[in-house]
Amino acid sequence: xxxxxxxxxxxxxxxxxxxxxxxxxxxxxxxxxxxxxxxxxxxxxxxxxxxxxxxxxxxxxxxxxxxxxxxxxxxxxxxxxxxxxxxxxxxxxxxxxxxxxxxxxxxxxxxxxxxxxxxxxxxxxxxxxxxxxxxxxxxxxxxxxxxxxxxxxxxxxxxxxxxxxxxxxxxxxxxxxxxxxxxxxxxxxxxxxxxxxxxxxxxxxxxxxxxxxxxxxxxxxxxxxxxxxxxxxxxxxxxxxxxxxxxxxxxxxxxxxxxxxxxxxxxxxxxxxxxxxxxxxxxxxxxxxxxxxxxxxxxxxxxxxxxxxxxxxxxxxxxxxxxxxxxxxxxxxxxxxxxxxxxxxxxxxxxxxxxxxxxxxxxxxxxxxxxxxxxxxxxxxxxxxxxxxxxxxxxxx
Amino acid sequence: xxxxxxxxxxxxxxxxxxxxxxxxxxxxxxxxxxxxxxxxxxxxxxxxxxxxxxxxxxxxxxxxxxxxxxxxxxxxxxxxxxxxxxxxxxxxxxxxxxxxxxxxxxxxxxxxxxxxxxxxxxxxxxxxxxxxxxxxxxxxxxxxxxxxxxxxxxxxxxxxxxxxxxxxxxxxxxxxxxxxxxxxxxxxxxxxxxxxxxxxxxxxxxxxxxxxxxxxxxxxxxxxxxxxxxxxxxxxxxxxxxxxxxxxxxxxxxxxxxxxxxxxxxxxxxxxxxxxxxxxxxxxxxxxxxxxxxxxxxxxxxxxxxxxxxxxxxxxxxxxxxxxxxxxxxxxxxxxxxxxxxxxxxxxxxxxxxxxxxxxxxxxxxxxxxxxxxxxxxxxxxxxxxxxxxxxxxxxx
Numbered sequence: 030x031x032x033x034x035x036x037x038x039x040x041x042x043x044x045x046x047x048x049x050x051x052x053x054x055x056x057x058x059x060x061x062x063x064x065x066x067x068x069x070x071x072x073x074x075x076x077x078x079x080x081x082x083x084x085x086x087x088x089x090x091x092x093x094x095x096x097x098x099x100x101x102x103x104x105x106x107x108x109x110x111x112x113x114x115x116x117x118x119x120x121x122x123x124x125x126x127x128x129x130x131x132x133x134x135x136x137x138x139x140x141x142x143x144x145x146x147x148x149x150x151x152x153x154x155x156x157x158x159x160x161x162x163x164x165x166x167x168x169x170x171x172x173x174x175x176x177x178x179x180x181x182x183x184x185x186x187x188x189x190x191x192x193x194x195x196x197x198x199x200x201x202x203x204x205x206x207x208x209x210x211x212x213x214x215x216x217x218x219x220x221x222x223x224x225x226x227x228x229x230x231x232x233x234x235x236x237x238x239x240x241x242x243x244x245x246x247x248x249x250x251x252x253x254x255x256x257x258x259x260x261x262x263x264x265x266x267x268x269x270x271x272x273x274x275x276x277x278x279x280x281x282x283x284x285x286x287x288x289x290x291x292x293x294x295x296x297x298x299x300x301x302x303x304x305x306x307x308x309x310x311x312x313x314x315x316x317x318x319x320x321x322x323x324x325x326x327x328x329x330x331x332x333x334x335x336x337x338x339x340x341x342x343x344x345x346x347x348x349x350x351x352x353x354x355x356x357x358x359x360x361x362x363x364x365x366x367x368x369x370x371x372x373x374x375x376x377x378x379x380x381x382x383x384x385x386x387x388x389x390x391x392x393x394x395x396x397x398x399x400x401x402x403x404x405x406x407x408x409x410x411x412x413x414x415x416x417x418x419x420x421x422x423x424x425x426x
Numbered sequence: 427x428x429x430x431x432x433x434x435x436x437x438x439x440x441x442x443x444x445x446x447x448x449x450x451x452x453x454x455x456x457x458x459x460x461x462x463x464x465x466x467x468x469x470x471x472x473x474x475x476x477x478x479x480x481x482x483x484x485x486x487x488x489x490x491x492x493x494x495x496x497x498x499x500x501x502x503x504x505x506x507x508x509x510x511x512x513x514x515x516x517x518x519x520x521x522x523x524x525x526x527x528x529x530x531x532x533x534x535x536x537x538x539x540x541x542x543x544x545x546x547x548x549x550x551x552x553x554x555x556x557x558x559x560x561x562x563x564x565x566x567x568x569x570x571x572x573x574x575x576x577x578x579x580x581x582x583x584x585x586x587x588x589x590x591x592x593x594x595x596x597x598x599x600x601x602x603x604x605x606x607x608x609x610x611x612x613x614x615x616x617x618x619x620x621x622x623x624x625x626x627x628x629x630x631x632x633x634x635x636x637x638x639x640x641x642x643x644x645x646x647x648x649x650x651x652x653x654x655x656x657x658x659x660x661x662x663x664x665x666x667x668x669x670x671x672x673x674x675x676x677x678x679x680x681x682x683x684x685x686x687x688x689x690x691x692x693x694x695x696x697x698x699x700x701x702x703x704x705x706x707x708x709x710x711x712x713x714x715x716x717x718x719x720x721x722x723x724x725x726x727x728x729x730x731x732x733x734x735x736x737x738x739x740x741x742x743x744x745x746x747x748x749x750x751x752x753x754x755x756x757x758x759x760x761x762x763x764x765x766x767x768x769x770x771x772x773x774x775x776x777x778x779x780x781x782x783x784x785x786x787x788x789x790x791x792x793x794x795x796x797x798x799x800x801x802x803x804x805x806x807x808x809x810x811x812x813x814x815x816x817x818x819x820x821x822x823x
Binding site (some may be wrong): 271 | 430432433434435462468470471474491493526532537539558562625664665666667668681685687688690691693696
């Protein structure tokens with residue numbers, strides 16, 4: 030980059046998403062790379078009815094500018110749902126509507142992160158958050174995820190090593206690992222953060238999409254005064270609207286609102302009104318029940334074809350919800366190399382380095398999405414991927 | 427602010443918009459403060475038809491994630507319109523869809539501005555741009571606007587004094603001044619920027635809303651290789667969608683796309699598709715002709731009541747388009763003080779300090795919007811404002 034660009038731009042590694050898109054644009058390619066919800070289940074008819082209704086009832090109003098913080102009845106709906114589901118005391122005045130959780134990362138970065146600030150993330154970590162926080166020139170410390178959630182001892186060590194700005198986590202069916210925190214781990218993490226007075230940034234896009242076990246409360250429940258909880262309608266309703274939210278303490282909320290005003294005034298007002306109308310006129314829980322049952326089947330099918338086509342010695346997670354399976358090849362095998370072999374066989378995934386700061390780590394792992402391919406595609410794709418893995422491992426013998 | 431917040435947050439002066447909103451929330455108040463288009467003219471029926479149509483034709487598609495750069499046919503429409511109106515050679519690959527021009531400011535700040543970089547702006551300058559660029563800790567140099575556009579001599583002096591990162595301008599019916607650049611001034615400014623190799627950031631939300639005189643080409647026409655041209659559908663169609671664009675060179679466009687991916691993935695896909703459908707199925711020029719005729723009448727009426735109620739010694743601009751009149755009281759009169767007097771009389775405006783970096787300057791000026799009040803409101807509001815000005819000036823005698 031020449032001197033025209035700001036220094037922070039050097040921190041953008043040309044994103045994996047962009048690289049991967051160039052492969053998946055080929056219609057011959059079966060892609061397990063995307064994190065797309067299955068569009069078959071979008072409530073198209075209900076959204077159309079909601080759009081017609083809000084335009085008929087208040088057309089000039091819904092097409093006009095609105096307040097930066099977002100449509101109050103929509104924020105009220107979100108607050109009410111937290112109360113009903115988890116007995117959490119959410120005030121709409123502490124909720125800001127954002128363009129998906131991704132914008133919440135950006136606004137959090139803008140109001141909280143100075144260059145060189147240390148952020149604690151999971152290992153592996155969601156690449157979208159890594160990407161957003163990178164632009165604020167943060168330093169990253171990644172703490173391993175175990176089967177039942179974060180390695181709390183490693184967290185304690187990391188926090189004892191020096192001050193940090195925040196801890197970012199996806200506690201339910203994490204992207205990319207598919208792993209979830211047990212109730213015990215949620216409490217332990219809250220305690221650790223409390224004792225170090227560290228801000229929790231809890232990102233929960235998938236918590237509603239649990240196929241097995243009981244819903245668990247957000248970590249914020251055990252750390253109410255020092256947490257930002259992020260949510261989104263992208264996985265439960267539809268992602269195209271770009272509607273998510275952040276629920277924070279008052280002081281941080283006010284800073285996020287000021288930053289959002291400078292960033293884009295407000296999220297699409299029409300979309301907020303349509304979403305609110307959809308939620309008011311329909312039973313979201315019934316819709317989510319349908320999603321859960323569908324995604325559960327898709328997960329089961331993917332696990333069955335992994336069993337069938339992927340060689341021994343390859344480990345993988347068995348998520349109880351969400352959209353992702355994380356696969357780990359034997360030590361030393363490169364999933365970046367595998368990506369190229371697989372691309373030749375017309376199948377794609379996201380290499381594990383994407384989920385590691387600076388691309389350091391995760392070299393033998395990869396993420397698979399089971400949400401957006403049908404059974405025939407999933408079987409054929411896994412057959413190809415299994416063969417590509419065989420080939421890669423054979424070369425190493 | 428405590429140490430939780432990033433240093434850049436100290437740069438946000440609690441925005442005037444927020445302060446003013448607390449006054450204008452009172453329904454008794456007649457507000458000339460907002461920059462709202464008149465919602466009476468929003469094409470509600472046509473938008474409803476477009477929404478129904480895109481959901482019927484491709485419901486799952488329009489509710490799914492899409493590419494960061496934006497819906498290609500919408501970018502193509504924008505490129506075609508530049509070609510048709512100004513014979514400009516726009517390539518959709520160099521256009522990115524943003525959440526209004528405001529997001530373009532934010533992304534430009536993110537990819538171009540390092541703390542301490544000098545930016546050249548107009549005096550007065552659009553406060554939304556000041557607000558966005560402030561968060562990247564830029565230093566501002568403001569060059570006076572004259573009746574026919576920028577003071578080019580003052581620009582040359584500013585550029586000779588030291589290196590700058592970019593020049594930001596609103597050449598048509600500027601917010602807040604209502605002033606426009608003559609064709610001659612456009613060429614002179616392009617020449618000056620060219621000789622100093624300075625990037626032009628040209629913001630043109632109001633260019634389509636000209637009531638008098640001939641449309642003039644963007645300054646970018648005379649500086650094609652070193653300019654970012656911003657546009658928006660907020661003033662021509664409806665602002666609630668938050669749909670604007672930036673047309674830049676390839677290298678800057680690519681950086682803006684990477685930054686937008688980190689900021690929010692993409693603008694509302696549904697809104698982009700509805701907007702494109704609306705534009706494809708309707709005659710935008712006919713709609714704009716209606717807006718022009720309506721806003722022209724509103725401007726004429728506001729000028730007539732200013733003439734009637736505002737005391738002598740107060741100067742004001744006579745814009746040929748757009749939505750704003752800028753008023754200047756005698757030297758030494760404070761429009762911040764006037765704001766309080768006027769608030770007691772239930773009328774509001776934006777004090778001139780909002781358009782000056784750090785609030786330095788513009789102390790005796792104010793912005794009035796004529797777009798969103800009807801004749802009865804405008805007359806009553808100006809009667810109140812005139813009386814408030816009388817009172818303020820009488821105190822100074």
